[in-house]
Amino acid sequence: MTIDVPTLYIVLVLLNFLQMIALYAQFKINKTYDGVGWWLLWSVFSLFGFGFTLLRDIPGIFAAVAILQNSAIVFGSIFVYIGMARFLNTKESPTAITTILLLFFSGFLYFLFVEDSSDRRGIMVNIALTTFAVITAVTMLTNRISSINNMMRFIAASLIVHGCLLLYRSYLMLWLPSSVDMFEPVFYNILPVIDAIIITLILTFGLIMLINQRLQSDITVTKNHFQSIFNLAPGAVLISTAEDGKIVEVNETFSLITGYGREEAIGKTTQELGLWQHNTDREWVVNDIKIYGQFLNREVKLNRKSGEEFIGLISGSVISLNDKPHIISNTQDVTEKYLAEEKVKASEEKYRTLTETTPNIILMHDFNGIITYINRAGLKLIQLPEKEIIGKSIKQFVPDALFEEVKERQKLRLQGFTDTLEYKTAFTTTDGRLLKIKVVSAPIIKNGKMESFLLVAHDITELENNLIELTKAKETAEEMNKIKSYFFANMSHELRTPFVGILGYTQIIGDKLANPDENGTLDNAELATMINRIMFSSERLMHTLNEILDFSKLEFQQVKVNISEFELNFILDDVCKTFNKTAWNKNLEIFCKGLPDNPQILSDEKMLRSILVNLVSNAVKYTPEGKIIISTDIIVMEKKTHLKLSVSDTGIGIPLNKRQAVWEAFRQVSEGHGRSFEGTGLGLTITKEYVTMLNGEISLESEEGEGSVFTVILPVTVL
Structure with a gap:
């Protein structure tokens, strides 16, 4: 008997069409599972792949048909592999897929366009299909789901046999004379078609059975899960038919609360069990079920099997079981709570x-x-x-x-x-x-x-608040006492030190001038040095007294703003010269940047000078090495002209926890450093008050050990 190969291909195409319909139905029904959609793609690609086979003999399109036919079949086998991996909750290997496809297309196209050989092309297709069949089988054998193990083994074995047949056909292509016409009814032309029909049937029914077996397994697991929840529910759960009230299921807690076992309760009504102490409560439940489909948190008196009365908090609603209405209720024993109330x-x-x-x-x-x-x-x-x-x-x-x-x-x-x-x-x-x-x-x-x-x-709110206020007052008093002690010690030092210098050098000069024979004489250089030191001590004393007087005036609100016209650059230059010598003695560099074009401005000259002196004095005092930069600029803020003064240093910096204290009277950032730094602790307090009186703002940026930047912004008029 002669087998008609084209007829076999037509049967295969029809079979793939039916397979596509079946897998589409499974995909629509079972979208929960990953992988089913990929199997549907395999069916579609296989249908087109085998369908293209029937077009090979049309003149002029052989190369295109060959590429489309074999590519579709190979991609179909890839989709089977991807679908199986996803279905088994694992991941496919993109590297393996890419590598095999590159090798396949390289060989296939070579033997199509460079060295035309249908046998070699067939071998490339067979190897690609065999590889994906084996990978799919290995994936199934190494990622098992217990409920579908047997079917997985069967499909895996079928894929391996399918791969072996493809390899056998490749062997025949290598060693036997090839047929020019693939539709010629010879063994190795018939073999792949029969193999394709068989593996299509096995995979179609096998995959559908896999889906259904897993679905049935999941349903069983879900049922057992909900059965466990039902049995372990803390209340007495009861399910009865809506039609006649017959009990169809109770949980273990029902038996514990009522005393009725499961076998005693099923098939009877709650009335037959004698659970209701008052029939009016039951009528209320029935009425709510009819109107609302549920009843919630109703306290009712019920009877146990022993005849003991208990209070139940009951809730329930209508559910559907086997397409029939049922009532599920949950009863909590609240007797103790009720009696306690x-x-x-x-x-x-x-x-x-x-x-x-x-x-x-x-x-x-x-x-x-x-x-x-x-x-x-x-x-x-x-x-x-x-x-x-x-x-x-x-x-x-x-x-x-x-x-x-x-x-x-x-x-x-x-x-x-x-x-x-x-x-x-x-x-x-x-x-x-x-x-x-x-x-x-x-x-x-x-x-x-x-x-x-x-x-x-x-x-005790008032008592506690009084205690808090008393504690705050005590802490404030202690802090003020501490500041007072620090202030007096500081003032003692600040006043006594320059006095000692003035008196000491004055006495030396006086002794030498009064009795040069006994005490020696002073040359001009020595005399100049002593006079300079007397001047320095006097200036320091004057600065201290001025700060105390300025602070006192501020405290008693005796300071008034006096706006006048002056050159800011002149004041800046004067302040810089004042501190140049002190800075030079400490190996510090002072850079003064005045306003361009040397403009006249309107502001309080005395206050502005005091602000500059205090900020520069602070910078020189707390900078052991490095530099100090004093800069000025005219800026516009909110359509108004402002003067921006900035004094930056590379000094010791100010710790975060002391930045607020520097603005307080008699406080210094150097507290706790002994007498390493001179000063009254009033300079920044006075500066801030002056800035406020001039409707300006002062800000501080500092990093401990890195230095500080004080910035003052004042509204001014530039002439």
Whole structure:
């Protein structure tokens, strides 16, 4: 019998078309699983690949058809591999795919355009298909899912056999005479078509079975998961039919609460079990189910199997099971809570008169912190009506910062601590005030158990605030005393040191002039040196006294702004010359940058000079080496002309924690450095006051050990 090869290809194309329809249906149904879409792509590419085979004999398009046909089939095998990897929750290897494709296309195109050989092209296709079949099989064998292991092994084995057949055909192509016509009915032309039909059928049904088996496994796992949740639910869960109320399922907690076992309950109604103590409660539930489809948090009286009464908090809703309406309900046993509330109500009446007349806050709450009672004094402080407090958690009135303390006390009570607790805490009122209270808390014990807690508190807000103010005043006084001691010690040094220099050198000059024979004579150089030192000490003394006087005037508001016309560059040059010698003695460089064109400005000359002197003096004082830069500039801010003064140094810098203190009177950044740096501690205070009086701003930038930059911005008029 002769087998018609073109007919086989037509069958294969039709088979791939049916396969595509089947996989498309699976893709639409099972989008949850990764990989199904890739298998659908494989089906589409295979359909086109085998379909192109029927077009090979059309003149003029053989090369294009050959490329499209074989590329589609190879890409289809890649999609099978990618789909399987994704389906098994792993990743495909892009490197392997890219490498195989490069090798395939290189060889295939070479044997198509350079050395035309249909056998060699077929071998390249077979090797590519075999490689992807083996990779897919290995992926399936190394990434197993227990519920579909058997089917995975079968498909993997089929792929390996498929690969072996392709390799066998490649062997035939190498060693047997080739057929010019691929549709000639010879063995190795028929073999690949039969192999393609078989592997298509196996993969189609195998992949569909894989999807369905995994879906069934996931459904089983989900069912078991929800069954576990159902059984472990803290309340008594019951499922009954909506039509006749027959119980179809109960959980373990139902049996624990009611005493009825699962076998006893299933098939009966709640009425037949005698659960309802009052039929009106059941009628209420049925009515809500009919109207709203649910019922929520209804307290009802129920019976246990033993006949014991208990209070149940019941909720439920309508659900659909097997396309039929059912009712699922959850019942919490709240008997103890209910009885505790009843006892609290009874105790309330007894002590109401006493608690309502006391000026102290009296409050009761349960184990969960729910407020059950508060007296008039408490309502007055919190400023809320009783109905807005009762039933609320006590935590609602406690600041967040104190939650941990509340939890600690609650933990202590849960551990069985029954002694009285005394503590301070706080709560917020409706108008946002924070009230501080002192609390005495004691448990209310009934039948040996702590049922609730009684809190007696009184408002200590004013007392605490007074204590805080007293503490602040004490700290301020101590700080002022410290500053005073530092100031007097500093002033003693600042006044005595130049006096000693003046008196010492004056005495030496006087002695030598009065009795030159006995004490010797002074040459002009020595005399000039001593006079210069007397002048230096006098200037230092004058500077100290001026600072004290200026500060005193500022304190008594006796300083007035006096606007006049002057040359800023002249003042700047004068200040720089004043400090040049001191800077030279310390090996410091001073750079002064005046205003261009030497303009006249309108401002307070005396204040501006004092600002410059104080800032430059500070820079020279606290810069052991390096340089000091004094710069000026005219800038425009908010459409107004301003003078910008900047004094930067490479000195010791100012620590972050002392940057605010430098503006305070009698304070120095060098506090704690002994007497390494002279000064009264008033210079920057006076400077800031002058800047403020001139409607300006002063800022400070500093890095400890790197230096500081003081910047002053003043509104001026440039003439």
